[in-house]
Amino acid sequence: MTVWTRPSAPPSASHCEYERLRRSYINADIREAYPREIHLVNSTFEVQNAIRSAVNSNSKIGVRSGGHTFSNPSLIHDGILVDTTKLHCKVEYDPVTHYICYGPAVRVAEASELLQKLGRFFPHGHAPTVALGGFTLAGGQGMFMPTWGPTVGDWIVRMEIVTPDGKVKTASMTENADLFWAARGSGQAFFGVVTRIWARTIPSRRMFMRMILFEDKDNIENLLQWALETSRIIPRWGTETAMTTGYSEMHSPTHKTDSIPSPPTLHFGVCSTAYVDTLEEARSLLSAWDRIPAPLHGSIIDAGSVAEMSWAAYFELQELVTPSGPRNNWQINSFLNDPEVPLERLVKAVKPAMTELPTRTSLGCIYCCHSYPDDNDHLCALPQQYYISTFTHWKEKSLEPKIYEPMADIYAKLYPLGVGMYIADYNPFDERQANVKVWTDKGLQRFMEIRAKYDPQELFPGFIPFVRRVKQVGIKL
Template structure:
């Protein structure tokens, strides 16, 4: 791993040329321009900082001539950085259609793949419209939407690319720029929505529908959680979420050490006698506080065991997107000092809750560093495999973010959480595609159904027969591994 510390992450980075050659300072600055300081030691031959579809076509043509693979970056928030392909070409889309246009007649917004969540939010505020972008302010639209899009208030409105994206412009491997929608190049539209890092083209623009904006409200509850109270607290929190109306609610749970945010702590070491806190950030989207209180009312009744662990309870109050962004910036940081790994599963809805909680308990409570966190949310995404590659049910998204600052902790720091999530395979239906690790297969599991994967591979072979885009192979490896384990368990 590289330990070189460069300038902080720059979402509007500028470079002196459209093609950056390995061995130059500008190349290295671009190669490491991702939110984590933990950049793998993989070096593309060239980085193409594209501005137009024609530039993308030129980069794909160059890769074909060289006989090398291609990686694509919209923001670099996939922390194992699958876009860095040794000896290949990295297409950096930071300047590609980096503007947001709104059509008041159709109610559609149009934007490029590197448009950040905070940029979309600012535009939507100006035009008084709503579109379910991501929650983390500096995430790029390309990676977010290709993965599916666990956007704002996903529970009732579905993944963003399921119900909000109308069409996609992309450059395909032979260099052509095409439009994909439910009526045009339908196979590409199907494959793009849910395949994430395995997709075999370069998105240049999205078109998404919007609705009139409303108001956001939040209720916060904070508890002390430990091994003894874990089962009662987690069961109560999840069951209250299942009692909460799906439409217009956004239910999030975090577990971390409060010292994570204390600037007086400067090491990765867990504080002596440190106590974990579980926080529920419960949001809803509706016009009045009376409606908001009703929507979040399932959390009113605390059992005696839950009440005993309660530290804080904040009533329903108005919240802005900017306030949530501020909290998200604290959650991950962006100063290029922090290093991150994310492991995740999506639970199998048929597995009883008690069994699920037993299996994931080590991943929830045995955090390896002071800055590590658990994040869980109710997604309630019901897939339609006929419509998109997004084909696994997403009841709960469950993840642990391992954070550290000292590179001397590597490589040992990666393995503990990989092992804990590997233990969770029997209670998981799969994982969110953005967390598939191209560096190590240990914690990788399925990213779509087996039948969806078979269909995806057929479409990929049609459009990318020369395999310019190689990351799909990690899907195959993960699926074959899980099927072997499942077959062995049935013997």
């Protein structure tokens, strides 16, 4: 294990490595928080040592797998950061059970590449550089969610976890079941270090996609209404749909700044995917997109057609819209709509989030989850009909800190129309999110009881932002 200690003297080569590790997040806009130690762990035993160090120094622990939580809550000032980049950093496959086992920092693209070679599949995340540890703890908004729901539901079968007492525990439906329940959806609030994860797989199929592109001619509400209604009638058999908004110059090589071009031209895209065996099956499953209402025909840029897409091309597309390279600064705002709110009202309300994008390279997104999990099964259990989000992206540091305000204010007005938000997006440093749910009230109470059992000393402080909600709903622990 390599341990990097916070520098107290002028920078040296070792201090530079400390700073590199401190800043190893996808979001280049890093908070001014400096852990006392950064532990780059290589084994489960070294994770135990890191926890002992935290106990002995009375320090709090933050855990990082891929660093894709934009608000970087794992970065705790005066705490200990456990970096799992080198922890069990491979994917193993059992040909008898067809399970895979992977470490928390294994990236989506790495797992996908191995699975393709094996002719297997499991619903990993959409972005290639996301680490599977954070993806799993958040609940797993995985591929083809309308078919399989959150990935933690039927796909994650076992976890190896180092708990705050330094012990290594196996958690599953039959062993330490309370720990297993709490881990699947607790995200940044989890009270342990997940060191290995086992997941089941199925035989692989082929991926087909249809992309339709429109120009927003002051008819974004009509476009959204039609697309969201159509997503409801797509058969939920290996299918999913996402909608995006962005400026036409978003990827223009001639535009070098974050400034919005004048006059701005907004594009609206529909991306619908089917994971099946044949092109004919895909065309049948996605045939509802053939019926574009006549009033929208004048806005069509490209009606697209169903075509096979490789995973490499899919990940390249994902990387294009949400790049993970250096100097990329990010803010994400999101919410999960209340399915009881009429669609017309929802469309009118979300229009600013989709159209008032703060920079040239920002992106509006609606992922049609159509998933309604049960909090008896796992903690990730808020209804997920539509995951509505805006990715604010910039490179010019001069835009800070005001760049955060426009979308944060827009979403503050949307929260009353939602059931809550996906915990991976929760920003504990934004007061506007303080009362937004990330779990059901029943799930919140059960989680807090389990957390108190395993971590009475509050070694892992990620749960603290949700204590306010406990008091609001009158939960007694």
